[in-house]
């Protein structure tokens with residue numbers, strides 16, 4: 001930063017302002033450092049055997065980070081779509097909603113639920129992260145990917161129970 005002492009009279013004044021600027025810069029860097037440090041909780045969620053693991057059943061509202069890993073033992077793509085749990089619906093209702101013929105990811109079968117973000121396209125061995133901001137309520141993770149153990153495609157993983165419900169307080 002270049003600054004001219006033209007408008008400043010006297011050596012003492014110059015020193016005072018210089019010290020003030022140095023202090024402000026120090027404070028500024030301290031502030032930006034602390035805002036870069038994640039104060040929001042981090043959850044390490046993973047998919048294994050077509051189930052979500054590692055997510056607590058109840059979490060506090062606000063910003064959170066999720067690291068989503070695919071820990072299957074065979075090549076397959078999973079996703080972790082965050083949706084609002086509709087009031088009056090059960091886990092089985094959501095799972096059954098993926099059993100209707102023609103149900104696939106991205107279609108009306110998936111978009112009927114209010115979306116709150118996602119971590120998608122996670123192949124075996126990969127970990128992807130995202131940040132979410134969830135207000136109090138009931139949510140669920142689901143996977144509408146359609147890959148199978150043998151490599152072809154089948155019904156969405158949700159229909160096989162790839163579902164996890166949690167509450168934000």
Ligand SMILES: [Cu+2]
Nearest residue numbers: 078143145157
């Ligand atoms: Cu899946």
